[in-house]
Amino acid sequence: MRSTSATLFDSEGEELAIAARGVVKRFGSRTAVSGIDLSVSPGMVYGLLGPNGAGKSTLVRMLCGVLRPDAGRIQILGWHVPSLRVQLQLGYMPQEVALYGDLTVAQNLRMFARLYDLPRAQIRERVGELLELVRLSDRRDDRVAALSGGMQRRASLAASLVHRPRVLFLDEPTAGVDLQLRTALWDYFLSLGEQEVTLLVTTHLLEEAERCARLGFLQGGRLLAEGTVPELLEGAHASDLEAALSTILAEREATS
Amino acid sequence: MRSLLVAGNVLRRVMHDRRTLLLILLTPLLFVLLYGYSFSGDPVELRLAVVNEDNGLASVRTAEIGRVTLEVGLVERFLAALPQGRFRVLQAASPEEATALVEEGEAWAAVSFPAGFSNAVVNEALRAGGVRTATVDGRTVRLLPSDAEVDAGLCLHVDDSNPLVSGAGLVALRSAVDAAVSEDGGGLDAQRIMDVRLLYDGEIRSLDYTAPGIIGFAITLISVMLTAVSIVRERTGGTLTRMLVAPVRSWEIVVGYAVAFSLVAGLQAAELLAVSWGVFGIRVAGGVGPVVLVLVLFVLGLQGLGTLLSMIARNEFQAMQLVLILLIPSIMLGGVFWPPETMPRVIRGIALVLPLTHANVALRRLMLAGRGLASVSLELAVLAGFAAAMLLAGTWAMRRQVRGS
Numbered sequence: 001m002r003s004t005s006a007t008l009f010d011s012e013g014e015e016l017a018i019a020a021r022g023v024v025k026r027f028g029s030r031t032a033v034s035g036i037d038l039s040v041s042p043g044m045v046y047g048l049l050g051p052n053g054a055g056k057s058t059l060v061r062m063l064c065g066v067l068r069p070d071a072g073r074i075q076i077l078g079w080h081v082p083s084l085r086v087q088l089q090l091g092y093m094p095q096e097v098a099l100y101g102d103l104t105v106a107q108n109l110r111m112f113a114r115l116y117d118l119p120r121a122q123i124r125e126r127v128g129e130l131l132e133l134v135r136l137s138d139r140r141d142d143r144v145a146a147l148s149g150g151m152q153r154r155a156s157l158a159a160s161l162v163h164r165p166r167v168l169f170l171d172e173p174t175a176g177v178d179l180q181l182r183t184a185l186w187d188y189f190l191s192l193g194e195q196e197v198t199l200l201v202t203t204h205l206l207e208e209a210e211r212c213a214r215l216g217f218l219q220g221g222r223l224l225a226e227g228t229v230p231e232l233l234e235g236a237h238a239s240d241l242e243a244a245l246s247t248i249l250a251e252r253e254a255t256s
Numbered sequence: 257m258r259s260l261l262v263a264g265n266v267l268r269r270v271m272h273d274r275r276t277l278l279l280i281l282l283t284p285l286l287f288v289l290l291y292g293y294s295f296s297g298d299p300v301e302l303r304l305a306v307v308n309e310d311n312g313l314a315s316v317r318t319a320e321i322g323r324v325t326l327e328v329g330l331v332e333r334f335l336a337a338l339p340q341g342r343f344r345v346l347q348a349a350s351p352e353e354a355t356a357l358v359e360e361g362e363a364w365a366a367v368s369f370p371a372g373f374s375n376a377v378v379n380e381a382l383r384a385g386g387v388r389t390a391t392v393d394g395r396t397v398r399l400l401p402s403d404a405e406v407d408a409g410l411c412l413h414v415d416d417s418n419p420l421v422s423g424a425g426l427v428a429l430r431s432a433v434d435a436a437v438s439e440d441g442g443g444l445d446a447q448r449i450m451d452v453r454l455l456y457d458g459e460i461r462s463l464d465y466t467a468p469g470i471i472g473f474a475i476t477l478i479s480v481m482l483t484a485v486s487i488v489r490e491r492t493g494g495t496l497t498r499m500l501v502a503p504v505r506s507w508e509i510v511v512g513y514a515v516a517f518s519l520v521a522g523l524q525a526a527e528l529l530a531v532s533w534g535v536f537g538i539r540v541a542g543g544v545g546p547v548v549l550v551l552v553l554f555v556l557g558l559q560g561l562g563t564l565l566s567m568i569a570r571n572e573f574q575a576m577q578l579v580l581i582l583l584i585p586s587i588m589l590g591g592v593f594w595p596p597e598t599m600p601r602v603i604r605g606i607a608l609v610l611p612l613t614h615a616n617v618a619l620r621r622l623m624l625a626g627r628g629l630a631s632v633s634l635e636l637a638v639l640a641g642f643a644a645a646m647l648l649a650g651t652w653a654m655r656r657q658v659r660g661s
Contacts (some may be wrong), residue, residue: 066497087503098494115502159498 015078017042017167017198023072025058032058034221045193047212048202055221056202057095060169064092076167091165095172097152101145105136105155108144109162116163130158150176170201186211206241224248279577290588294603299421304343305354305366314378318397328374330436337435342428358413366413376408377437381444408449416454417624418465421597460624467538468619469592471528476612479521479555483562484575506654510647514559521555522548541626553639554615560646567653586612611642
């Protein structure tokens, strides 16, 4: 990995939790992500909004360091990606369930916790806490394959949180999760933000996007608009997010 | 008939997956080509250690002019009579050295022509009644046997660990001896003068010879498949991604897999040996421990290979096909069913590159000859090198695949 020493800062000189500059990814002839810049400050809940195939997951996978960009630079907490220092602080919930179906929920969580060298007592406590959060305490000794789709995603979320990451990437964390728990999970995400955890969440649901401190609207591998919800509304002269997005899309089509 | 619809759909999916299509067409071709080129059934270039202490001269009496010395050169005749390509002759200084070569597996057989061999054979022939003449200084003389009793014994040490090879090799050797001796007639033939000593007293059955090869092959197939399919599942299921996001290095994953499946393979090896020995009475002369050790070392390399294949394959099906196509040359050329000694030179060169060939040599030497780990140090080194190279390649492929493309 090429290493450049310069750390990326935002305009106020504050160190960024997530910084991407000119990130490009092509799959064959198709460009999935074409030159994206992204800046997320520490403790912010940042929403990446966009339709299916917009390049959200590809971007997130590059930010996590599991996919190498064809061009551009990525830093997490001022460190280059991928690096061991970043990996210690980073949590990632991929879109697929990404758990061992033949192991129990608790075994899965313990396995991933132990990858971070956490002490056993701390792991036990943390696993209990997370199972409570995703409401799977009564299913802790069930094999993951035996759980319903929504429960599997909740278990997957718990596995991503097990080491208390400082930067958390959640790829459609609430897909298949019922409405009641979805609200509870978002409350939890926002509380993580208050604990100085930086979150980047992808979604295609507007009501989830509205709860983010900042939003990026991704379409066709490009970041079409970026800002807080009020900024986006004001920029598009719209009264709600849906209208704002339609306006942004229409403007885009008009200019291209 | 919705079966036609199902069939059409299956074929369409196969046609869409170009890699699978290629593998489907290549697999049968590989089988039949390798079989056709490698299987001859006849041993080729068997290493024959020859000790020649004979001076090639025969001292006989004549009816006309007393004693004469004839130049017979039986050993040269014997060497000339060896069938082309069947043997490779190594010169040995003494019978002891030649025998040692056989015992160490460096030569298939050792033949020692004692001092006075030509002399003995000619006199034996004359004594047996062949009335012969020779031309000495332009004069035809009648030959009579010498008075001194001489022994025309020819000592042959044969490695009979492979019944197929030793049977065919002995037939060829006998006819070469016959050809060398028969010119001087007198009812002498290989049967009468050759003293054949079998290294294993003919105790090794075809079953004993094949068993180590089958064990090596079974372990190869099971290990590569197990690793390749498991890692493909981790990859497609996303758990590999989750591990790589954590502060885990690729090599730690590869080595972790290798450790787990080596233990599994150790268990399988013990099981294979126990049944081979307990149920079928397969010879395990060197004890179970060294055999399991060789197999586990071999399996480490196979784990690396499995990792490599799992990174190339897009799904479980492709992984299976890849494993198959890579293992076919090993099955055919690795000395499982027929030994590399019976393969043409070029094919044998390929066989020597296959780790299974070396694993099988080591297993046979341990199980059949039972000479201990020191006797297979070269094979152990080859297998260790294979393990190191494959584990490195697997790690490299994992890093490249997940972080690279």
